[in-house]
Amino acid sequence: xxxxxxxxxxxxxxxxxxxxxxxxxxxxxxxxxxxxxxxxxxxxxxxxxxxxxxxxxxxxxxxxxxxxxxxxxxxxxxxxxxxxxxxxxxxxxxxxxxxxxxxxxxxxxxxxxxxxxxxxxxxxxxxxxxxxxxxxxxxxxxxxxxxxxxxxxxxxxxxxxxxxxxxxxxxxxxxxxxxxxxxxxxxxxxxxxxxxxxxxxxxxxxxxxxxxxxxxxxxxxxx
Numbered sequence: 001x002x003x004x005x006x007x008x009x010x011x012x013x014x015x016x017x018x019x020x021x022x023x024x025x026x027x028x029x030x031x032x033x034x035x036x037x038x039x040x041x042x043x044x045x046x047x048x049x050x051x052x053x054x055x056x057x058x059x060x061x062x063x064x065x066x067x068x069x070x071x072x073x074x075x076x077x078x079x080x081x082x083x084x085x086x087x088x089x090x091x092x093x094x095x096x097x098x099x100x101x102x103x104x105x106x107x108x109x110x111x112x113x114x115x116x117x118x119x120x121x122x123x124x125x126x127x128x129x130x131x132x133x134x135x136x137x138x139x140x141x142x143x144x145x146x147x148x149x150x151x152x153x154x155x156x157x158x159x160x161x162x163x164x165x166x167x168x169x170x171x172x173x174x175x176x177x178x179x180x181x182x183x184x185x186x187x188x189x190x191x192x193x194x195x196x197x198x199x200x201x202x203x204x205x206x207x208x209x210x211x212x213x214x215x216x217x218x219x220x221x222x223x
Contacts, residue, residue, distance in 0.1 A: 021157065072086070124220070
């Protein structure tokens with residue numbers, strides 16, 4: 001059996017969550033970098049495989065998936081030695097799924113809405129978008145009240161994808177001090193994934209993106 005192929009870019013937050021999970025599962029990918037900053041995702045062979053031409057994209061012996069959270073769920077089901085990371089208990093899984101969708105459609109989306117236009121095209125920051133992001137962070141802080149982890153009594157793929165999002169917020173110097181439950185959860189999650197090359201696969205890449213954002217801000221201030 002050949003290993004799954006992952007088309008990715010190391011600093012991309014959705015790609016980072018896949019790499020961390022693979023490390024946790026002891027799964028080796030055949031890794032293929034697709035530099036979206038250079039437009040490599042628009043090459044005909046890549047578009048033929050994924051018409052949405054986004055990363056991460058995974059090809060596991062002909063099963064082609066994109067959307068990182070769908071890939072996370074598949075990998076645990078296909079390669080996990082247990083269901084711990086994506087529980088099969090229907091009620092627990094429902095909470096994991098809800099948190100995954102909260103990250104995709106609300107928290108991570110509002111992060112990208114606020115930071116990425118500045119980081120990639122030098123657009124001025126939008127305070128309305130910052131308020132929406134703060135609102136979403138507040139919701140997550142409330143979700144975590146009385147919980148050790150985001151969805152279950154233990155670490156799941158919901159924590160993994162939310163960890164990548166919140167650690168990126170931290171690297172962007174988003175003020176997390178008012179959000180006590182998030183700060184405690186964040187340290188708990190970092191500790192949990194530290195043995196799985198967390199710093200190399202996620203921490204250092206979050207810092208890299210944070211530095212890109214700061215450079216754009218400094219460039220704008222100098223003009």
